[in-house]
Amino acid sequence: MNPLESLKEEVVVRLTPKENRVIASFKDATPLDWEDWRWQLRNRIRSLDVLKKVVNLTLQEEKGIVGCGDKLTMSIPPYFASLMDADDPKCPIRLQSVPLGYELETSAEEMKDPCGEDDHSPVHGLVHRYPDRVLFLVNEMCAMYCRYCTRSRMVGDGKRTLSKETYEAAFDYIRSNKKIRDVLISGGDPLTMSDRMLEYIISTLKSIPHVEFVRIGTRIPVTLPQRITFDLVNMLKKYSPIWMSIHFNHAKEITKRVKFACDLLADSGIPLGSQTVLLKGINDKPSIMKKLMHELLKIRVRPYYIYQCDPILGSKHFRTPVSVGINIMEKLRGHTTGYAVPTYVIDGPGGGGKIPINPNYIIARDENKYILRNFANQEFHYVDPQ
Numbered sequence: 001m002n003p004l005e006s007l008k009e010e011v012v013v014r015l016t017p018k019e020n021r022v023i024a025s026f027k028d029a030t031p032l033d034w035e036d037w038r039w040q041l042r043n044r045i046r047s048l049d050v051l052k053k054v055v056n057l058t059l060q061e062e063k064g065i066v067g068c069g070d071k072l073t074m075s076i077p078p079y080f081a082s083l084m085d086a087d088d089p090k091c092p093i094r095l096q097s098v099p100l101g102y103e104l105e106t107s108a109e110e111m112k113d114p115c116g117e118d119d120h121s122p123v124h125g126l127v128h129r130y131p132d133r134v135l136f137l138v139n140e141m142c143a144m145y146c147r148y149c150t151r152s153r154m155v156g157d158g159k160r161t162l163s164k165e166t167y168e169a170a171f172d173y174i175r176s177n178k179k180i181r182d183v184l185i186s187g188g189d190p191l192t193m194s195d196r197m198l199e200y201i202i203s204t205l206k207s208i209p210h211v212e213f214v215r216i217g218t219r220i221p222v223t224l225p226q227r228i229t230f231d232l233v234n235m236l237k238k239y240s241p242i243w244m245s246i247h248f249n250h251a252k253e254i255t256k257r258v259k260f261a262c263d264l265l266a267d268s269g270i271p272l273g274s275q276t277v278l279l280k281g282i283n284d285k286p287s288i289m290k291k292l293m294h295e296l297l298k299i300r301v302r303p304y305y306i307y308q309c310d311p312i313l314g315s316k317h318f319r320t321p322v323s324v325g326i327n328i329m330e331k332l333r334g335h336t337t338g339y340a341v342p343t344y345v346i347d348g349p350g351g352g353g354k355i356p357i358n359p360n361y362i363i364a365r366d367e368n369k370y371i372l373r374n375f376a377n378q379e380f381h382y383v384d385p386q
Contacts, residue, residue: 022082025053034079037227041143041192045076055086055094064099071314072152074099075145080223083252092250092282097144103314109349112153114310116351125162126170129353133182133213136170138162138201142189144223146247148277148318150310150347155188164200171204178210184245186217191227195235202239214239217275219247221261228261233268240269245304248274250283251295259299266300273304276342278328280309280320286331293332293340303342308357310347322346322357330359334375 015023015031023029026043033039045051048065051074057065068074076097084098085091113119117137120129127135139162140155149155174180183205190198205211220227221244236242244265248254266272274296276283283289293303306328309319325344332341345354364371368384 016082018082019079021086022054022078025050026078035226037224037229040077040079040224040226043078044143045078045081046074051076051081051098054081055084055098057098058089060101061089061098063101064103067101067104068099071103072099072145072147072149073156075142075156077143077224079226079257080144083255090281092252095282096146096148096249096279099147100317102317103147105316106313107311107316110311110313110315111349112313114312114349115150115347116349117151119351123169123173124166126173128173128177128180129351132179133184134174134180135184135186136201136205137187138167138185138190139188139193141187141192142223143192143220143227146219146277148279148309148312148315150312151188152312167201167204171208174205174211175208181210182213182215183211184215184217189218189220190216191218191220191224191232195232198232199235199238202236202242206239213241213243215243215245217245217247221246221265222248222253222258225255225257225261228264230264233264233270236265236270237268241271243271243273245273245275246301247276248292248296248301249276249279250288251292254292254295254299262299262301272301274301274342275305275307276303277307277309278320278325278344279318282318284320284324284328286328289328290332290336290340293336293342297337297340303340305354306342306344308344308346311349326357326359329357330375333359 015034019034023031023034045054048057048062051057051065065074080093080097084094088094117127117135120127122128125137127137142155145156174183185201190201202214205214262272276292278284283292289306296303306325308322308325309315311319329344344357346357347353348355361373362370363373363379368386370382372380372382374380
């Protein structure tokens, strides 16, 4: 019996009680269906009536679900829905995936395109902000639409058609600009695409001589880990090195099934990094963030970035003061291994790119002399070489 069949056999026997509760909402569904990523995609929870079978909704949630179509549609894979606490509206999984009425309110500082991606798009689907790298948005679809999504202007609406013709225009642009050495494949989520289409994109990029570095940005290993199949990783291995940035926000997301997916990727030689968004009421306490960073290292995912939540329309209830992020960094640096300390960044609103934000460790400077403080607030003097 091959490893995948062994896994499926284990899944049949060991679906969790919460998974069994959710799968019971789907007529004739079996545990083997649960392990099929295509079944998960086809049966994403997209309506109020279906979600009511899974959680006890609040009035604020019902208001958000009814109104969210005007902003960002709701879509939750059954697997990810099974992680939600049915009775706790403050559940970190639930807060990320179920719309709230607050999404329909906007503040003056909020923007439709806070990262200014459309202003830096030379061809459809390509964002070129930094000199040596581009962001390649290959699709509009995600398995689960995060309620704070910085690309809510484009994902899930089906209005920005992407095709082989638009891909070819992007490939031609990359070929014509020899300064581009790094391509980040994102979307939407590229792992919602078939292996064949994904291989077409990766193989074409890898055939461009000056492209040295190809990355995939995804949340699929978290929201739909069944997608990480042996066929997928065997295809990716053919184009090594491929790097993968995975979006994790809370330790509750790191399940046995997610660990299996990350093990499969890491064992295949794919370096994994995590990009986390700082979210009010979800991960804005140092203890919660530290727990996440430690759990990531245990599954061989290197914490990479903590992002200040972008001021997307309807995001006020998710965004924290910047001081909250700085405090988290204070409680990480020196208090845990450096491998568990990501870089805290703000994406400069309007297209400024990632700006690192750190606690101030330089107390004073006089020509070539520095007064520094460490994590314990002890002072040290450093002198530059003459």
